Amino acid sequence: MKEYTEDDIGQKFTIVTPEGTYIEQEIVRYTCFVCGESMIGTIRSAGGFAAAHKIYHEEELQLARLG
Numbered sequence: 118m119k120e121y122t123e124d125d126i127g128q129k130f131t132i133v134t135p136e137g138t139y140i141e142q143e144i145v146r147y148t149c150f151v152c153g154e155s156m157i158g159t160i161r162s163a164g165g166f167a168a169a170h171k172i173y174h175e176e177e178l179q180l181a182r183l184g
């Protein structure tokens with residue numbers, strides 16, 4: 118599995134996984150605006166990262182309200 122670095126941002130790769138072949142995937146950097154964590158990877162994985170952070174931070178916020 119390829120490890121993406123700063124140098125790969127903006128480049129496109131075709132990625133073969135057991136789930137399928139992802140053609141010409143653009144590599145992006147995504148930073149969570151809530152906690153500042155960031156990642157470099159495909160838009161697909163950035164979407165998963167963004168969604169996970171969104172759910173986590175919303176949950177955190179709700180727990181804080183209850184507490």
Ligand SMILES: [Zn+2]
Nearest residue numbers: 149151152170
């Ligand atoms: Zn976050």
